[in-house]
Amino acid sequence: MFPPAEALRSAAGKDAAAHVGAGMPDASDDSAFGLALDAALVRMLPALGAVFGVCVILFSAWDYWISPVQAAGTALLRIALVLVGAIAYFSWNGRFPVAWRCALVYGTHTGAMITSAAMLPNGLVLALPAITGAMFPLALVEPRLHRLLLLVLAPTLLFLVLGAAVLPHDVFASCVLVYAVTLALVAAIAVVQGRMRRAAFRAEQALAWCAHHDSLSGALARGYLVELATHDIALARRYGRPLAICMLDIDFFKRVNDRFGHPAGDALIRAVTAACVAQLRSSDYFGRVGGEEFVCVMPETGERDALACAERMRVAVAAIRLDTPSGPVRCTASIGVAALAPAHADFSALLAAADGALYRAKSNGRDRVEAAPGLP
Numbered sequence: 001m002f003p004p005a006e007a008l009r010s011a012a013g014k015d016a017a018a019h020v021g022a023g024m025p026d027a028s029d030d031s032a033f034g035l036a037l038d039a040a041l042v043r044m045l046p047a048l049g050a051v052f053g054v055c056v057i058l059f060s061a062w063d064y065w066i067s068p069v070q071a072a073g074t075a076l077l078r079i080a081l082v083l084v085g086a087i088a089y090f091s092w093n094g095r096f097p098v099a100w101r102c103a104l105v106y107g108t109h110t111g112a113m114i115t116s117a118a119m120l121p122n123g124l125v126l127a128l129p130a131i132t133g134a135m136f137p138l139a140l141v142e143p144r145l146h147r148l149l150l151l152v153l154a155p156t157l158l159f160l161v162l163g164a165a166v167l168p169h170d171v172f173a174s175c176v177l178v179y180a181v182t183l184a185l186v187a188a189i190a191v192v193q194g195r196m197r198r199a200a201f202r203a204e205q206a207l208a209w210c211a212h213h214d215s216l217s218g219a220l221a222r223g224y225l226v227e228l229a230t231h232d233i234a235l236a237r238r239y240g241r242p243l244a245i246c247m248l249d250i251d252f253f254k255r256v257n258d259r260f261g262h263p264a265g266d267a268l269i270r271a272v273t274a275a276c277v278a279q280l281r282s283s284d285y286f287g288r289v290g291g292e293e294f295v296c297v298m299p300e301t302g303e304r305d306a307l308a309c310a311e312r313m314r315v316a317v318a319a320i321r322l323d324t325p326s327g328p329v330r331c332t333a334s335i336g337v338a339a340l341a342p343a344h345a346d347f348s349a350l351l352a353a354a355d356g357a358l359y360r361a362k363s364n365g366r367d368r369v370e371a372a373p374g375l376p
């Protein structure tokens, strides 16, 4: 069983078509890494929020131990703030970025700890290990330093304001020192593990790209193209939608290699890929299925539009001119087009129809587009 095409497209990094001919993902582009971190945050936060919530409520028992008289008040405050954070987290889902929701959960949970502790005698000193300890999971959840600092900003200000108000100066200074050292440690852990995660993410992206693309042309690799096409054919059948494919072969490519050398042949393969991809819709995809053979899959496209697209590709290929020391390299291409019909059992059958049309284009003189005969 093939995984769904959308999963395959996202495994390749972005939309498959957008990557055709685009080369390896740009290692300096952190936007995909940022999206992956946000997705991880969405997965981790509910669990982390629940753990924080349980801890904060358990601290109420501790409050009772320190000051039974005030325990009811602090317990109510803690529970109210945790509930506010949890309710807002779920009701803001989809309306606000995950970073804001994360800040809210962390802010309400640690805010509850700090405010309740400040109400108890020596509470802030006694609760300091819990308040600073709560920062450590953040280093795992959010390794981006600027985001981490934004997350801790509100609780830190609360800690400083309440600490200055309720603690003696020297005790307050010691608490601030412990807090600052912990924050520096947490930031260092975030930076180190962020670097490790970024390196792993890039390696994963590069591997996914290599698995799904042809390294010479940047077009989709045959296996990946077949997987995507198999899925799109199933969709087209299910919903009675059109789909067409083109099979393109560079004419007399051997002569290019023989006359200009293999590097020129390679450059021509890249130029043909770029020229063809430029003629396609973003929902189409283009793969290299053999030495100088390419297949383009066009979902939601009938035979007439596919023929027009194939003609645009033929003209674009004929316009290619590569300047080499041995003179300009030019080429033409023959293209076979086949539209999906009920008689095509699967992608191989459709491909065989396009191959037959391509064969006719070759035998009829090359540099032309031919359609496969209509099938019931």
Ligand SMILES: Nc1nc2c(ncn2[C@@H]2O[C@H](COP(=O)(O)OP(=O)(O)OP(=O)(O)O)[C@@H](O)[C@H]2O)c(=O)[nH]1
Pocket: 216, 249, 250, 251, 252, 253, 254, 255, 257, 261, 262, 263, 264, 265, 266, 269, 290, 291, 292, 362
């Ligand atoms: N430079 C280069 N050449 C390749 C690559 N893959 C296959 N080829 C060459 O492509 C040529 C294909 O030749 P043929 O199958 O005879 O096809 P053709 O010369 O294009 O002739 P027609 O298809 O009949 O028009 C062979 O010489 C292969 O060595 C590649 O990645 N790079």
